[in-house]
Amino acid sequence: MNESTMIKSSVTINKDKINGLMETVRNLYMADDIPWVIGYSGGKDSTATLQLVWLALRELPKDKLKKVVHIINTDTMVESPVIEKWVERSLKMMDEASKQIDTLVDSLFVTHRLTPEYDQTFWTNFIGRGYPFPRKKLRWCTDRLKIQPVNKFVKERIAETGEIILVLGTRKAESTNRARTMAYYEAKRVRELLSPNPTLANELVFSPLENWTNNDVWVFLMQYQNPWGLSNNELQTLYMSATEDRECPMMTEKNLPSCGQSRFGCWVCTMVAKDKSMEAMIANDDEKTWMTPLLEFRNRFGDEDRDRDRRSFKKLQGYLQGSYEQLHHGPYLKEWREQWLREILTKQLEINQEGPTEFADYELITIQELRCIRRIWVFEKHEFDDSLPKIYEEVMGKHFDDPEWIGSEAFGNVEWMLLGKTCDLVMNSTTYKESEEAIALARRGDASRLESLRDNTILEMMSSLIDVENRAMGLENRKNIIDDLEKCIKRNFYENEEDATRYYRDQLQRKKDMGARYNEKFFVNVQEEGEEFDDIPEGAEE
Known part of the structure; x- marks a missing residue:
């Protein structure tokens, strides 16, 4: 078998199959009044899923476009800065592009940026409460930063309409565990193509790309223009920059490198020994060397x-x-929580002063999180020296703004x-x-x-x-x-x-x-x- 044949065999989709899948999307959309919610992370799978749905629905006549499709993105507040800006730009372009679609609703696609509660963010728990950095036996971050914000949004929609359909870019080819889980819930489908959510009642899951390979995703993204105007070539370049050899080849064998193995997520993630994606980004692009202090800080507190x-x-x-x-x-x-605070503020200042212009006002840790941390230290840990404002002012060179603060006058x-x-x-x-x-x-x-x-x-x-x-x-x-x-x-x-x-x-x-x-x-x-x-x-x- 020559290389060309091997590449073709690793691609399972063609134009007819894609058109057929788009027709399935349209039929499922028109089948009822249940609102749709699409998860969008900015990665290749969620981009391909949203692109497929967008291309399918915009072909429907105006009188059929009667229900809103909610696009949700979960901002953990510790996302890779480059990816965060990419997603932010993408969501703005979606809002503008959706206005051009003639529908019976104000806008067919409505974006939502979901964030964790300020008292449950990574820094509030890590620096404020002093939680040890996440690891296999203490993975406290995922539920607080990702799952809870999504569940809150979904429950609010269910309370309004009684039921929702969650559209995800999950694929069986991602991993053996993912395939096993999807197969299990596939057997429990209450309707064709819709699987129950194991954690939330009245939520059905639709995975249009469930049988696609990694190459299928890239072929679709490269051959179909992004409908909200973002360049899929830029997305591929982003994945290439996050691989050590800057290659993003078609998968012909299981052991070959692939863009699909690049992972974008929280820059503070300590669930892996090394953040290879950020390391590769810095090594492959001189314009991203400003992220080096973040990588060094992550390696330091994750030791x-x-x-x-x-x-x-x-x-x-x-x-x-x-x-x-x-x-x-x-x-x-106490001294280590104060040390981590001092370091994260220092890194933020370095990025503001030495990073690209678009990051001049970028916050690694928000003022709202700092206020939460201050209250935890003083009221929960009884550290009445109230050291946070002093540390902030020493590093940032400006007054710490906390207008609702009422501290102790005696101590x-x-x-x-x-x-x-x-x-x-x-x-x-x-x-x-x-x-x-x-x-x-x-x-x-x-x-x-x-x-x-x-x-x-x-x-x-x-x-x-x-x-x-x-x-x-x-x-x-x-x-x-x-x-x-x-x-x-x-x-x-x-x-x-x-x-x-x-x-x-x-x-x-x-x-x-x-x-x-x-x-x-x-x-x-x-x-x-x-x-x-x-x-x-x-x-x-x-």
Whole structure:
């Protein structure tokens, strides 16, 4: 079989099949009054899906175009800056092009840019609450940044009309798991071509490209002009720039490189060891070297070897958890959350000043997110020094605008520093100096981690007690104040991690001796077990 024959065999579509599929789209659209929602990410599959639907529906007469097609794009607020601008431009062109279609509705295609709630964004959780960077056993980002915004929009449409049809660019050829999932729900179809959504009732899924190959998608995009005016050649170039060898060949064998293997997503994504797409973009295009600081920052905070020492030995709610004779570490310590904030603001300023003109006002982190982070630090973590405005002003060189802020008049940075010095006197006692953990850290010269011993013990306890009492002073009903103060003490009951580990071990040993259920894995030595230690158990978000 020669190469030409192999290329042809990898393409399963032709003009007749495409025309037939367009007719299917038109018939399905006219079959009922159920509104359509099309997912658009800006990638090749969603572009091909939307292009197919657009080309099909614009051929219908005006009296048949009686229901709106909603185009939704989920902006995670940490998208690759280049892709974000690409999608933004594309959506604007869709709005203009849709106005040219004569319909019975105001506009046949209506675009929607969906974003997560500000208190659930990546930076609010990572810098604000101190969530560890996402990984296989703690993938907290996808649901908050992508799924929740889409589900909210879909539920609102279902509440209005009772049912919707979600049009997606999913293909069985994308992966074995995707093919298996699509086949499973294909068997449960309530109507021809429409599959149920496993997570939302009254939502039906239509996947017009379900049987297309990767090459089918590119052939369609290259041979049919984009109806809203965006160049599909530009899209292909974008994919080419995200592959190491800048090639975007037709797939003739499974092991050949393909544009389909380029992945565009969140620039902060740590679910993969390396962001090969961004690395390739920077390497292949001198005009994109301004993104290098983002890649370096992502690699820095996503360093799993150093991550554990950056985090508290307690979980977010203050309890202890462990395995293999070690505690599972929880949220990032105060100094590291402040460090991440300083770095992301610095990167933003660098992009504004040194990046392309179109990024002069670009925000890596929004002012609304910063306000959320400020409230989490001060009100939830009791860090009444209120360090965020100071960090912002030092890096950005301008005042931090937060007109609705109402802080404490009694306690601020001066009182925090005084409290810190007082706690230092206590922590510099013989017990602290001679603790095994402190000695080991001193020998390694780990000053930052040595400092964290103070942040996570007496200072945290005292600042919490003072803040809780201060906020309760103006309340008429103080019946819960004792319980709240007791919780603060229990959260900070331990002198340091060494003391907490000893306490946790003794607690488990008592349960074991009494015949009660206990965490058996804590007593297993990781070297004996032959496993790699992972300090975040499955589903342990806090």
